[in-house]
Amino acid sequence: MELRPVIDVKNLHFSYKKHQVLAGVDLKLYKGEIISLLGPNGCGKSTLIRLILKLLRGNGEILINNKDIEKYSHKEIASRIAYIPQYNNTPFNYSVMEMVLMGRVSKLDYFASPSAHDFEIAKNALKKVGVEHLKEKAFGQLSGGQKQMVLLARAIAQEVDTFIMDEPVAGLDYGNQIRLLELIHELSKQGYTFLKTTHYPDHALLISSRVIVMNDGKIIANGTPDKVITKEMIQDVYSIKADIIVHDSHKRCIPIFQKNILNKGF
Amino acid sequence: MSKQTKYLLYGTTLLIVVAFLSLLWGQYHIDVATFIEYLQYKFVGNANMDASTFSLIDNIILEIRLPRVLLAILIGASLATSGAVFQAMFVNPLVSPGILGVLAGASFGAACGMLISNHWIVVQTLAFIFGFIAVGFAITIGSMVTNSRSTVMLVLGGVISGSLFTSLLSVIKYVADPYSTLPAIVYWLMGSLSMAQLHEVLLAAIPISFSLFGMVFMSKYFDLLSLGDEEAKALGVNVTLVRIIAILLATLASSLSVVMAGIIGWVGLIIPHIVRMAVGPAHRLLIPLSAIIGAAFLLLADAISRLALSVEIPIGILTSLIGIPIFIIVLKNARAAWN
Numbered sequence: 001m002e003l004r005p006v007i008d009v010k011n012l013h014f015s016y017k018k019h020q021v022l023a024g025v026d027l028k029l030y031k032g033e034i035i036s037l038l039g040p041n042g043c044g045k046s047t048l049i050r051l052i053l054k055l056l057r058g059n060g061e062i063l064i065n066n067k068d069i070e071k072y073s074h075k076e077i078a079s080r081i082a083y084i085p086q087y088n089n090t091p092f093n094y095s096v097m098e099m100v101l102m103g104r105v106s107k108l109d110y111f112a113s114p115s116a117h118d119f120e121i122a123k124n125a126l127k128k129v130g131v132e133h134l135k136e137k138a139f140g141q142l143s144g145g146q147k148q149m150v151l152l153a154r155a156i157a158q159e160v161d162t163f164i165m166d167e168p169v170a171g172l173d174y175g176n177q178i179r180l181l182e183l184i185h186e187l188s189k190q191g192y193t194f195l196k197t198t199h200y201p202d203h204a205l206l207i208s209s210r211v212i213v214m215n216d217g218k219i220i221a222n223g224t225p226d227k228v229i230t231k232e233m234i235q236d237v238y239s240i241k242a243d244i245i246v247h248d249s250h251k252r253c254i255p256i257f258q259k260n261i262l263n264k265g266f
Numbered sequence: 267m268s269k270q271t272k273y274l275l276y277g278t279t280l281l282i283v284v285a286f287l288s289l290l291w292g293q294y295h296i297d298v299a300t301f302i303e304y305l306q307y308k309f310v311g312n313a314n315m316d317a318s319t320f321s322l323i324d325n326i327i328l329e330i331r332l333p334r335v336l337l338a339i340l341i342g343a344s345l346a347t348s349g350a351v352f353q354a355m356f357v358n359p360l361v362s363p364g365i366l367g368v369l370a371g372a373s374f375g376a377a378c379g380m381l382i383s384n385h386w387i388v389v390q391t392l393a394f395i396f397g398f399i400a401v402g403f404a405i406t407i408g409s410m411v412t413n414s415r416s417t418v419m420l421v422l423g424g425v426i427s428g429s430l431f432t433s434l435l436s437v438i439k440y441v442a443d444p445y446s447t448l449p450a451i452v453y454w455l456m457g458s459l460s461m462a463q464l465h466e467v468l469l470a471a472i473p474i475s476f477s478l479f480g481m482v483f484m485s486k487y488f489d490l491l492s493l494g495d496e497e498a499k500a501l502g503v504n505v506t507l508v509r510i511i512a513i514l515l516a517t518l519a520s521s522l523s524v525v526m527a528g529i530i531g532w533v534g535l536i537i538p539h540i541v542r543m544a545v546g547p548a549h550r551l552l553i554p555l556s557a558i559i560g561a562a563f564l565l566l567a568d569a570i571s572r573l574a575l576s577v578e579i580p581i582g583i584l585t586s587l588i589g590i591p592i593f594i595i596v597l598k599n600a601r602a603a604w605n
Contacts, residue, residue, distance in 0.1 A: 078502025
């Protein structure tokens with residue numbers, strides 16, 4: 001039996017005011033994968049995830065569980081895919097618990113309020129990402145790393161197994177970046193599927209099962225991290241030099257300054 | 267008992283106490299003992315009270331105070347709830363039915379209605395339609411300059427929309443009969459609960475309760491909408507539908523309040539802020555509690571308007587006088603309340 005993709009994007013085009021953002025993108029996301037979507041600013045990766053979430057409409061075909069996205073309501077998409085946006089503040093400062101409960105809305109009837117069962121699920125989701133102690137805190141007062149964890153807990157409370165993340169480590173301090181990557185890896189082992197955009201080839205090497213590279217609205221590379229993340233690709237896409245080294249039998253990507261300014265003193 | 271049930275219970279108790287006192291307070295003061303005797307006479311029939319006192323009290327309570335108390339509850343709840351809903355819909359803590367021009371639009375519509383027909387359904391329908399046009403106009407202006415949702419631009423759009431309909435209302439006043447229609451419009455606009463008739467109040471209670479309960483039932487979506495449209499959609503909300511229905515319901519409730527009692531400002535702005543400061547921003551609690559506290563606030567304001575001076579102060583003037591200092595305090599604490 002052939003494995004069916006959770007998300008299947010076929011020949012997707014999208015233009016914003018005559019400016020072509022996506023020029024024929026194909027992407028398949030299979031259960032259990034962690035796909036890292038790499039590419040420079042403006043390459044169309046954020047647009048692509050917005051199209052997959054039906055936040056934008058493009059030309060082409062997007063299938064979710066083998067059914068056309070046009071046949072899904074937002075509620076139906078939300079009960080299959082969770083979106084973890086980059087955190088930002090709202091004028092109304094909800095508690096962490098309220099924030100996580102919002103992930104339950106797609107599961108509730110139209111006029112129903114969250115029940116004790118929903119509270120329990122929200123609490124367990126917070127526990128799963130290790131921030132249960134924050135549940136009474138106000139979301140706005142949390143650090144960037146904590147906010148990202150809470151949004152991840154909200155996605156878990158949505159009770160879906162496919163997560164789409166938009167630059168999850170953006171704005172996080174060094175330690176929180178690594179802790180978040182570890183958590184994503186841990187959740188992936190528990191059966192969650194991830195599609196995430198990132199600006200860090202090294203992060204893609206660390207935790208992806210597959211890397212897709214976009215440039216100018218097209219996919220230019222798609223494969224295992226080892227094969228895709230090469231000096232040549234970094235040069236092509238970002239116009240900088242990088243070295244791929246092996247550390248602890250794992251490939252890592254480190255950037256190199258164009259001019260040899262290191263170790264020259266100041 | 268959950269936090270939510272607890273607060274709603276406290277709020278309801280407060281409202282019942284204030285409503286009960288409002289039935290007793292007035293130019294003719296009824297004390298609690300007399301009220302209990304009155305109830306005994308009315309329902310049990312033993313005569314500790316003479317028939318003429320009974321009929322006087324019966325008349326005061328049923329004909330004068332009860333309609334007024336019910337009307338104050340309906341209108342206070344309408345204004346505060348629709349204020350909270352507008353603030354959620356536009357993710358803007360500075361808007362209210364008054365600031366968005368809804369009250370001005372509805373008053374213009376209602377005045378048009380009074381001019382062309384005396385039938386209540388014409389007046390109410392026109393008030394609602396123009397209330398909706400006014401908020402639509404405010405949104406259009408608010409989004410003209412910037413595409414993004416700008417807090418200040420929407421307030422400015424509302425100010426413009428409000429003054430447009432106030433000007434149009436002046437035209438109606440100018441052409442209205444100076445001996446009958448004009449004074450009626452002027453006194454009505456100052457805001458008063460004194461004209462309340464029981465059957466009219468009960469009639470208005472139907473659409474008002476409909477919109478109040480509608481807003482309460484939708485409240486869990488308001489949390490998500492305040493995160494921004496994209497996030498709300500990704501969490502499974504039909505953003506456009508929720509926003510349209512919520513704005514229609516909030517406009518209906520606040521427009522009908524104008525028809526029933528004129529322009530009563532500030533309630534829709536300050537009550538949601540006070541409630542939010544007390545219990546947090548989650549709308550499942552904020553919306554119903556705003557309704558309860560708004561009702562209690564307007565009952566108290568009405569009691570003051572009846573009792574403070576020997577003549578009755580129009581309640582619209584009073585809510586402004588109370589609302590302005592409260593809002594200044596709210597603005598000072600704005601960061602704490604919003605962030």
